[in-house]
Amino acid sequence: MKKLSIIIPAFNEEKTIHLILNKIKETVLPKNITKEIIIVDDCSTDKTAQIIETFCNDNPELTVIFLKHTKNSGKGKALQTGIKKATGNYTVIQDADLEYNPKEYKILLKPILDGYADVVYGSRFMGGNPHRVLFFWHTIGNKFLTFLSNLFTNLNLTDMETCYKLFDTKLLQSIHLKENRFGFEPEVTAKIARIKQIRIYEVGISYYGRTYEEGKKINWKDGFYAIYCILKYGMLRLK
Known part of the structure:
Protein backbone atom coordinates (compact mmCIF):
# COMPACT_ATOMS: atom_id res chain seq x y z
CA MET A 1 0.00 0.00 0.00
CA LYS A 2 1.34 3.43 -0.98
CA LYS A 3 0.40 6.81 0.41
CA LEU A 4 -0.26 10.29 -0.97
CA SER A 5 0.53 13.21 1.35
CA ILE A 6 -1.70 16.21 0.62
CA ILE A 7 -0.23 19.44 2.00
CA ILE A 8 -2.66 22.34 2.51
CA PRO A 9 -1.30 25.74 3.57
CA ALA A 10 -4.16 27.83 4.96
CA PHE A 11 -4.49 31.46 5.98
CA ASN A 12 -7.90 33.03 6.63
CA GLU A 13 -9.82 30.55 4.49
CA GLU A 14 -12.90 30.12 6.70
CA LYS A 15 -15.22 30.38 3.68
CA THR A 16 -13.69 27.48 1.76
CA ILE A 17 -11.51 25.29 4.00
CA HIS A 18 -14.37 22.98 5.01
CA LEU A 19 -15.42 22.63 1.38
CA ILE A 20 -11.96 21.67 0.12
CA LEU A 21 -11.44 19.24 3.02
CA ASN A 22 -14.73 17.53 2.22
CA LYS A 23 -13.77 17.34 -1.46
CA ILE A 24 -10.48 15.68 -0.49
CA LYS A 25 -12.33 13.31 1.83
CA GLU A 26 -14.65 12.26 -0.99
CA THR A 27 -11.90 11.94 -3.61
CA VAL A 28 -11.25 8.35 -4.65
CA LEU A 29 -7.58 7.63 -5.35
CA PRO A 30 -6.19 4.85 -7.55
CA LYS A 31 -6.19 1.36 -6.06
CA ASN A 32 -3.70 0.76 -3.22
CA ILE A 33 -3.14 4.50 -2.61
CA THR A 34 -4.18 6.00 0.75
CA LYS A 35 -4.40 9.66 1.82
CA GLU A 36 -2.50 11.61 4.43
CA ILE A 37 -3.86 15.15 4.84
CA ILE A 38 -1.42 17.67 6.30
CA CYS A 56 -10.53 16.44 12.38
CA ASN A 57 -12.87 15.56 15.24
CA ASP A 58 -15.69 14.61 12.87
CA ASN A 59 -13.51 12.37 10.71
CA PRO A 60 -11.38 10.17 12.99
CA GLU A 61 -11.11 7.56 10.24
CA LEU A 62 -8.96 9.91 8.15
CA THR A 63 -5.24 10.43 8.63
CA VAL A 64 -5.05 14.16 9.30
CA ILE A 65 -2.06 16.06 10.67
CA PHE A 66 -2.99 19.58 11.79
CA LEU A 67 -0.11 21.99 12.37
CA LYS A 68 -0.27 25.63 13.49
CA HIS A 69 2.11 28.53 13.04
CA THR A 70 2.20 30.98 15.94
CA LYS A 71 3.22 33.74 13.53
CA ASN A 72 2.03 34.43 10.00
CA SER A 73 5.02 33.42 7.88
CA GLY A 74 3.66 32.89 4.36
CA LYS A 75 2.65 30.09 2.03
CA GLY A 76 6.20 28.93 1.38
CA LYS A 77 6.96 28.57 5.08
CA ALA A 78 3.71 26.66 5.63
CA LEU A 79 4.69 24.30 2.83
CA GLN A 80 8.13 23.78 4.36
CA THR A 81 6.45 22.84 7.65
CA GLY A 82 4.15 20.39 5.91
CA ILE A 83 6.84 18.84 3.72
CA LYS A 84 8.93 17.95 6.77
CA LYS A 85 5.99 16.02 8.24
CA ALA A 86 5.01 14.15 5.08
CA THR A 87 5.28 10.35 5.32
CA GLY A 88 3.65 9.45 2.01
CA ASN A 89 5.41 8.01 -1.02
CA TYR A 90 4.15 11.00 -2.99
CA THR A 91 3.32 14.58 -2.01
CA VAL A 92 0.92 17.00 -3.69
CA ILE A 93 0.34 20.69 -2.93
CA GLN A 94 -3.29 21.73 -2.46
CA ASP A 95 -4.48 25.31 -1.93
CA ALA A 96 -7.18 25.84 0.70
CA ASP A 97 -9.55 27.52 -1.75
CA LEU A 98 -11.63 25.91 -4.50
CA GLU A 99 -9.50 26.85 -7.52
CA TYR A 100 -8.17 23.29 -7.98
CA ASN A 101 -10.19 20.06 -7.96
CA PRO A 102 -8.86 17.17 -5.80
CA LYS A 103 -10.59 14.69 -8.10
CA GLU A 104 -7.72 15.37 -10.48
CA TYR A 105 -5.13 13.80 -8.18
CA LYS A 106 -5.60 10.72 -10.35
CA ILE A 107 -4.44 12.68 -13.40
CA LEU A 108 -1.36 13.91 -11.54
CA LEU A 109 -0.53 10.49 -10.14
CA LYS A 110 -0.76 8.58 -13.42
CA PRO A 111 2.69 9.44 -14.89
CA ILE A 112 4.35 8.55 -11.56
CA LEU A 113 2.38 5.34 -11.03
CA ASP A 114 3.12 4.32 -14.62
CA GLY A 115 6.83 4.67 -13.86
CA TYR A 116 7.55 7.63 -16.13
CA ALA A 117 7.85 10.59 -13.76
CA ASP A 118 9.37 11.79 -10.49
CA VAL A 119 7.58 15.16 -10.55
CA VAL A 120 4.28 16.11 -12.21
CA TYR A 121 2.98 19.65 -12.76
CA GLY A 122 -0.72 20.25 -13.39
CA SER A 123 -0.95 22.82 -16.18
CA ARG A 124 -3.86 25.24 -16.42
CA PHE A 125 -2.83 26.05 -20.00
CA MET A 126 -3.04 22.66 -21.65
CA GLY A 127 -5.73 20.04 -22.13
CA GLY A 128 -9.46 20.37 -22.61
CA ASN A 129 -10.60 20.73 -19.00
CA PRO A 130 -12.80 23.63 -17.74
CA HIS A 131 -11.09 26.96 -16.99
CA ARG A 132 -12.85 29.95 -15.48
CA VAL A 133 -12.42 33.10 -17.56
CA LEU A 134 -10.93 35.84 -15.38
CA PHE A 135 -7.95 38.20 -15.63
CA PHE A 136 -6.13 38.81 -18.93
CA TRP A 137 -3.05 40.33 -17.29
CA HIS A 138 -2.77 37.47 -14.79
CA THR A 139 -2.61 35.05 -17.68
CA ILE A 140 0.04 37.13 -19.44
CA GLY A 141 1.98 37.41 -16.17
CA ASN A 142 1.86 33.67 -15.53
CA LYS A 143 3.02 32.88 -19.04
CA PHE A 144 5.84 35.43 -18.80
CA LEU A 145 7.02 33.99 -15.46
CA THR A 146 6.94 30.49 -16.93
CA PHE A 147 8.91 31.66 -19.99
CA LEU A 148 11.51 33.36 -17.80
CA SER A 149 11.78 30.29 -15.56
CA ASN A 150 12.17 28.01 -18.58
CA LEU A 151 14.92 30.28 -19.88
CA PHE A 152 17.06 29.51 -16.83
CA THR A 153 16.00 25.92 -16.14
CA ASN A 154 15.95 24.73 -19.78
CA LEU A 155 12.56 23.13 -19.13
CA ASN A 156 9.58 23.51 -21.46
CA LEU A 157 6.84 23.91 -18.85
CA THR A 158 3.61 25.67 -19.77
CA ASP A 159 2.62 26.57 -16.18
CA MET A 160 5.42 27.00 -13.65
CA GLU A 161 3.16 28.93 -11.25
CA THR A 162 0.54 26.19 -10.91
CA CYS A 163 -0.42 25.11 -7.40
CA TYR A 164 -0.78 21.47 -8.42
CA LYS A 165 2.70 20.02 -8.19
CA LEU A 166 3.16 16.36 -7.26
CA PHE A 167 6.52 15.00 -6.14
CA ASP A 168 8.22 11.85 -5.06
CA THR A 169 8.31 12.71 -1.34
CA LYS A 170 11.93 11.71 -0.67
CA LEU A 171 13.00 13.83 -3.63
CA LEU A 172 11.06 16.85 -2.34
CA GLN A 173 12.39 16.45 1.19
CA SER A 174 15.96 16.35 -0.13
CA ILE A 175 15.60 19.91 -1.46
CA HIS A 176 16.55 22.76 0.88
CA LEU A 177 13.78 25.33 0.44
CA LYS A 178 14.22 28.90 1.64
CA GLU A 179 11.35 31.00 0.29
CA ASN A 180 8.68 31.75 2.89
CA ARG A 181 6.03 33.32 0.71
CA VAL A 188 11.29 24.58 -6.20
CA THR A 189 11.17 24.55 -10.00
CA ALA A 190 14.73 25.85 -10.31
CA LYS A 191 16.02 23.38 -7.73
CA SER A 206 -9.06 22.31 -14.79
CA TYR A 207 -8.97 25.66 -13.03
CA TYR A 208 -11.78 27.32 -11.09
CA GLY A 209 -10.11 30.66 -10.35
CA ARG A 210 -11.50 33.19 -7.90
CA THR A 211 -11.63 36.98 -7.86
CA TYR A 212 -10.12 39.24 -5.21
CA GLU A 213 -13.63 39.76 -3.82
CA GLU A 214 -13.84 35.99 -3.41
CA GLY A 215 -10.55 35.86 -1.49
CA LYS A 216 -7.69 35.72 -4.02
CA LYS A 217 -4.49 36.89 -2.29
CA ILE A 218 -1.65 36.96 -4.82
CA ASN A 219 -1.00 40.36 -6.44
CA TRP A 220 1.37 42.26 -8.73
CA LYS A 221 3.98 42.62 -5.97
CA ASP A 222 4.18 38.82 -5.74
CA GLY A 223 4.71 38.73 -9.50
CA PHE A 224 7.73 41.01 -9.26
CA TYR A 225 9.10 38.96 -6.37
CA ALA A 226 8.68 35.83 -8.48
CA ILE A 227 10.87 37.46 -11.14
CA TYR A 228 13.49 38.13 -8.47
CA CYS A 229 13.37 34.48 -7.36
CA ILE A 230 13.64 33.20 -10.93
CA LEU A 231 16.74 35.32 -11.46
CA LYS A 232 18.17 34.45 -8.03
CA TYR A 233 17.85 30.67 -8.31
CA GLY A 234 18.36 30.64 -12.07
CA MET A 235 21.72 32.38 -11.72
CA LEU A 236 22.78 29.80 -9.14
CA ARG A 237 22.04 27.08 -11.67
CA LEU A 238 24.22 28.74 -14.28
CA LYS A 239 27.25 28.97 -11.98
Missing part, protein backbone atom coordinates in the same frame (compact mmCIF):
# COMPACT_ATOMS: atom_id res chain seq x y z
CA ILE A 39 -2.95 21.07 7.06
CA VAL A 40 -0.75 23.99 8.12
CA ASP A 41 -2.66 26.96 9.51
CA ASP A 42 -0.46 30.02 9.03
CA CYS A 43 -1.72 31.90 12.10
CA SER A 44 -5.19 32.66 10.71
CA THR A 45 -7.16 35.41 12.42
CA ASP A 46 -10.59 34.12 11.39
CA LYS A 47 -12.29 30.76 12.12
CA THR A 48 -10.05 28.67 9.84
CA ALA A 49 -8.36 26.80 12.72
CA GLN A 50 -11.65 26.04 14.49
CA ILE A 51 -13.17 24.68 11.27
CA ILE A 52 -10.15 22.45 10.71
CA GLU A 53 -10.32 21.14 14.29
CA THR A 54 -14.01 20.35 13.82
CA PHE A 55 -13.23 18.47 10.61
CA PHE A 182 5.03 33.07 -2.95
CA GLY A 183 8.60 32.46 -4.09
CA PHE A 184 8.07 28.72 -3.52
CA GLU A 185 7.01 28.03 -7.12
CA PRO A 186 10.09 29.42 -8.95
CA GLU A 187 12.44 28.20 -6.21
CA ILE A 192 14.37 20.26 -9.13
CA ALA A 193 15.64 21.23 -12.59
CA ARG A 194 19.20 20.98 -11.24
CA ILE A 195 18.76 17.36 -10.15
CA LYS A 196 20.38 14.98 -12.62
CA GLN A 197 18.13 12.50 -14.43
CA ILE A 198 14.98 14.08 -12.95
CA ARG A 199 11.84 13.13 -14.87
CA ILE A 200 9.34 16.01 -14.96
CA TYR A 201 5.94 15.69 -16.63
CA GLU A 202 2.99 18.02 -17.17
CA VAL A 203 -0.68 17.07 -17.36
CA GLY A 204 -3.67 19.27 -18.18
CA ILE A 205 -5.95 20.19 -15.28
Whole structure:
Protein backbone atom coordinates (compact mmCIF):
# COMPACT_ATOMS: atom_id res chain seq x y z
CA MET A 1 0.00 0.00 0.00
CA LYS A 2 1.34 3.43 -0.98
CA LYS A 3 0.40 6.81 0.41
CA LEU A 4 -0.26 10.29 -0.97
CA SER A 5 0.53 13.21 1.35
CA ILE A 6 -1.70 16.21 0.62
CA ILE A 7 -0.23 19.44 2.00
CA ILE A 8 -2.66 22.34 2.51
CA PRO A 9 -1.30 25.74 3.57
CA ALA A 10 -4.16 27.83 4.96
CA PHE A 11 -4.49 31.46 5.98
CA ASN A 12 -7.90 33.03 6.63
CA GLU A 13 -9.82 30.55 4.49
CA GLU A 14 -12.90 30.12 6.70
CA LYS A 15 -15.22 30.38 3.68
CA THR A 16 -13.69 27.48 1.76
CA ILE A 17 -11.51 25.29 4.00
CA HIS A 18 -14.37 22.98 5.01
CA LEU A 19 -15.42 22.63 1.38
CA ILE A 20 -11.96 21.67 0.12
CA LEU A 21 -11.44 19.24 3.02
CA ASN A 22 -14.73 17.53 2.22
CA LYS A 23 -13.77 17.34 -1.46
CA ILE A 24 -10.48 15.68 -0.49
CA LYS A 25 -12.33 13.31 1.83
CA GLU A 26 -14.65 12.26 -0.99
CA THR A 27 -11.90 11.94 -3.61
CA VAL A 28 -11.25 8.35 -4.65
CA LEU A 29 -7.58 7.63 -5.35
CA PRO A 30 -6.19 4.85 -7.55
CA LYS A 31 -6.19 1.36 -6.06
CA ASN A 32 -3.70 0.76 -3.22
CA ILE A 33 -3.14 4.50 -2.61
CA THR A 34 -4.18 6.00 0.75
CA LYS A 35 -4.40 9.66 1.82
CA GLU A 36 -2.50 11.61 4.43
CA ILE A 37 -3.86 15.15 4.84
CA ILE A 38 -1.42 17.67 6.30
CA ILE A 39 -2.95 21.07 7.06
CA VAL A 40 -0.75 23.99 8.12
CA ASP A 41 -2.66 26.96 9.51
CA ASP A 42 -0.46 30.02 9.03
CA CYS A 43 -1.72 31.90 12.10
CA SER A 44 -5.19 32.66 10.71
CA THR A 45 -7.16 35.41 12.42
CA ASP A 46 -10.59 34.12 11.39
CA LYS A 47 -12.29 30.76 12.12
CA THR A 48 -10.05 28.67 9.84
CA ALA A 49 -8.36 26.80 12.72
CA GLN A 50 -11.65 26.04 14.49
CA ILE A 51 -13.17 24.68 11.27
CA ILE A 52 -10.15 22.45 10.71
CA GLU A 53 -10.32 21.14 14.29
CA THR A 54 -14.01 20.35 13.82
CA PHE A 55 -13.23 18.47 10.61
CA CYS A 56 -10.53 16.44 12.38
CA ASN A 57 -12.87 15.56 15.24
CA ASP A 58 -15.69 14.61 12.87
CA ASN A 59 -13.51 12.37 10.71
CA PRO A 60 -11.38 10.17 12.99
CA GLU A 61 -11.11 7.56 10.24
CA LEU A 62 -8.96 9.91 8.15
CA THR A 63 -5.24 10.43 8.63
CA VAL A 64 -5.05 14.16 9.30
CA ILE A 65 -2.06 16.06 10.67
CA PHE A 66 -2.99 19.58 11.79
CA LEU A 67 -0.11 21.99 12.37
CA LYS A 68 -0.27 25.63 13.49
CA HIS A 69 2.11 28.53 13.04
CA THR A 70 2.20 30.98 15.94
CA LYS A 71 3.22 33.74 13.53
CA ASN A 72 2.03 34.43 10.00
CA SER A 73 5.02 33.42 7.88
CA GLY A 74 3.66 32.89 4.36
CA LYS A 75 2.65 30.09 2.03
CA GLY A 76 6.20 28.93 1.38
CA LYS A 77 6.96 28.57 5.08
CA ALA A 78 3.71 26.66 5.63
CA LEU A 79 4.69 24.30 2.83
CA GLN A 80 8.13 23.78 4.36
CA THR A 81 6.45 22.84 7.65
CA GLY A 82 4.15 20.39 5.91
CA ILE A 83 6.84 18.84 3.72
CA LYS A 84 8.93 17.95 6.77
CA LYS A 85 5.99 16.02 8.24
CA ALA A 86 5.01 14.15 5.08
CA THR A 87 5.28 10.35 5.32
CA GLY A 88 3.65 9.45 2.01
CA ASN A 89 5.41 8.01 -1.02
CA TYR A 90 4.15 11.00 -2.99
CA THR A 91 3.32 14.58 -2.01
CA VAL A 92 0.92 17.00 -3.69
CA ILE A 93 0.34 20.69 -2.93
CA GLN A 94 -3.29 21.73 -2.46
CA ASP A 95 -4.48 25.31 -1.93
CA ALA A 96 -7.18 25.84 0.70
CA ASP A 97 -9.55 27.52 -1.75
CA LEU A 98 -11.63 25.91 -4.50
CA GLU A 99 -9.50 26.85 -7.52
CA TYR A 100 -8.17 23.29 -7.98
CA ASN A 101 -10.19 20.06 -7.96
CA PRO A 102 -8.86 17.17 -5.80
CA LYS A 103 -10.59 14.69 -8.10
CA GLU A 104 -7.72 15.37 -10.48
CA TYR A 105 -5.13 13.80 -8.18
CA LYS A 106 -5.60 10.72 -10.35
CA ILE A 107 -4.44 12.68 -13.40
CA LEU A 108 -1.36 13.91 -11.54
CA LEU A 109 -0.53 10.49 -10.14
CA LYS A 110 -0.76 8.58 -13.42
CA PRO A 111 2.69 9.44 -14.89
CA ILE A 112 4.35 8.55 -11.56
CA LEU A 113 2.38 5.34 -11.03
CA ASP A 114 3.12 4.32 -14.62
CA GLY A 115 6.83 4.67 -13.86
CA TYR A 116 7.55 7.63 -16.13
CA ALA A 117 7.85 10.59 -13.76
CA ASP A 118 9.37 11.79 -10.49
CA VAL A 119 7.58 15.16 -10.55
CA VAL A 120 4.28 16.11 -12.21
CA TYR A 121 2.98 19.65 -12.76
CA GLY A 122 -0.72 20.25 -13.39
CA SER A 123 -0.95 22.82 -16.18
CA ARG A 124 -3.86 25.24 -16.42
CA PHE A 125 -2.83 26.05 -20.00
CA MET A 126 -3.04 22.66 -21.65
CA GLY A 127 -5.73 20.04 -22.13
CA GLY A 128 -9.46 20.37 -22.61
CA ASN A 129 -10.60 20.73 -19.00
CA PRO A 130 -12.80 23.63 -17.74
CA HIS A 131 -11.09 26.96 -16.99
CA ARG A 132 -12.85 29.95 -15.48
CA VAL A 133 -12.42 33.10 -17.56
CA LEU A 134 -10.93 35.84 -15.38
CA PHE A 135 -7.95 38.20 -15.63
CA PHE A 136 -6.13 38.81 -18.93
CA TRP A 137 -3.05 40.33 -17.29
CA HIS A 138 -2.77 37.47 -14.79
CA THR A 139 -2.61 35.05 -17.68
CA ILE A 140 0.04 37.13 -19.44
CA GLY A 141 1.98 37.41 -16.17
CA ASN A 142 1.86 33.67 -15.53
CA LYS A 143 3.02 32.88 -19.04
CA PHE A 144 5.84 35.43 -18.80
CA LEU A 145 7.02 33.99 -15.46
CA THR A 146 6.94 30.49 -16.93
CA PHE A 147 8.91 31.66 -19.99
CA LEU A 148 11.51 33.36 -17.80
CA SER A 149 11.78 30.29 -15.56
CA ASN A 150 12.17 28.01 -18.58
CA LEU A 151 14.92 30.28 -19.88
CA PHE A 152 17.06 29.51 -16.83
CA THR A 153 16.00 25.92 -16.14
CA ASN A 154 15.95 24.73 -19.78
CA LEU A 155 12.56 23.13 -19.13
CA ASN A 156 9.58 23.51 -21.46
CA LEU A 157 6.84 23.91 -18.85
CA THR A 158 3.61 25.67 -19.77
CA ASP A 159 2.62 26.57 -16.18
CA MET A 160 5.42 27.00 -13.65
CA GLU A 161 3.16 28.93 -11.25
CA THR A 162 0.54 26.19 -10.91
CA CYS A 163 -0.42 25.11 -7.40
CA TYR A 164 -0.78 21.47 -8.42
CA LYS A 165 2.70 20.02 -8.19
CA LEU A 166 3.16 16.36 -7.26
CA PHE A 167 6.52 15.00 -6.14
CA ASP A 168 8.22 11.85 -5.06
CA THR A 169 8.31 12.71 -1.34
CA LYS A 170 11.93 11.71 -0.67
CA LEU A 171 13.00 13.83 -3.63
CA LEU A 172 11.06 16.85 -2.34
CA GLN A 173 12.39 16.45 1.19
CA SER A 174 15.96 16.35 -0.13
CA ILE A 175 15.60 19.91 -1.46
CA HIS A 176 16.55 22.76 0.88
CA LEU A 177 13.78 25.33 0.44
CA LYS A 178 14.22 28.90 1.64
CA GLU A 179 11.35 31.00 0.29
CA ASN A 180 8.68 31.75 2.89
CA ARG A 181 6.03 33.32 0.71
CA PHE A 182 5.03 33.07 -2.95
CA GLY A 183 8.60 32.46 -4.09
CA PHE A 184 8.07 28.72 -3.52
CA GLU A 185 7.01 28.03 -7.12
CA PRO A 186 10.09 29.42 -8.95
CA GLU A 187 12.44 28.20 -6.21
CA VAL A 188 11.29 24.58 -6.20
CA THR A 189 11.17 24.55 -10.00
CA ALA A 190 14.73 25.85 -10.31
CA LYS A 191 16.02 23.38 -7.73
CA ILE A 192 14.37 20.26 -9.13
CA ALA A 193 15.64 21.23 -12.59
CA ARG A 194 19.20 20.98 -11.24
CA ILE A 195 18.76 17.36 -10.15
CA LYS A 196 20.38 14.98 -12.62
CA GLN A 197 18.13 12.50 -14.43
CA ILE A 198 14.98 14.08 -12.95
CA ARG A 199 11.84 13.13 -14.87
CA ILE A 200 9.34 16.01 -14.96
CA TYR A 201 5.94 15.69 -16.63
CA GLU A 202 2.99 18.02 -17.17
CA VAL A 203 -0.68 17.07 -17.36
CA GLY A 204 -3.67 19.27 -18.18
CA ILE A 205 -5.95 20.19 -15.28
CA SER A 206 -9.06 22.31 -14.79
CA TYR A 207 -8.97 25.66 -13.03
CA TYR A 208 -11.78 27.32 -11.09
CA GLY A 209 -10.11 30.66 -10.35
CA ARG A 210 -11.50 33.19 -7.90
CA THR A 211 -11.63 36.98 -7.86
CA TYR A 212 -10.12 39.24 -5.21
CA GLU A 213 -13.63 39.76 -3.82
CA GLU A 214 -13.84 35.99 -3.41
CA GLY A 215 -10.55 35.86 -1.49
CA LYS A 216 -7.69 35.72 -4.02
CA LYS A 217 -4.49 36.89 -2.29
CA ILE A 218 -1.65 36.96 -4.82
CA ASN A 219 -1.00 40.36 -6.44
CA TRP A 220 1.37 42.26 -8.73
CA LYS A 221 3.98 42.62 -5.97
CA ASP A 222 4.18 38.82 -5.74
CA GLY A 223 4.71 38.73 -9.50
CA PHE A 224 7.73 41.01 -9.26
CA TYR A 225 9.10 38.96 -6.37
CA ALA A 226 8.68 35.83 -8.48
CA ILE A 227 10.87 37.46 -11.14
CA TYR A 228 13.49 38.13 -8.47
CA CYS A 229 13.37 34.48 -7.36
CA ILE A 230 13.64 33.20 -10.93
CA LEU A 231 16.74 35.32 -11.46
CA LYS A 232 18.17 34.45 -8.03
CA TYR A 233 17.85 30.67 -8.31
CA GLY A 234 18.36 30.64 -12.07
CA MET A 235 21.72 32.38 -11.72
CA LEU A 236 22.78 29.80 -9.14
CA ARG A 237 22.04 27.08 -11.67
CA LEU A 238 24.22 28.74 -14.28
CA LYS A 239 27.25 28.97 -11.98
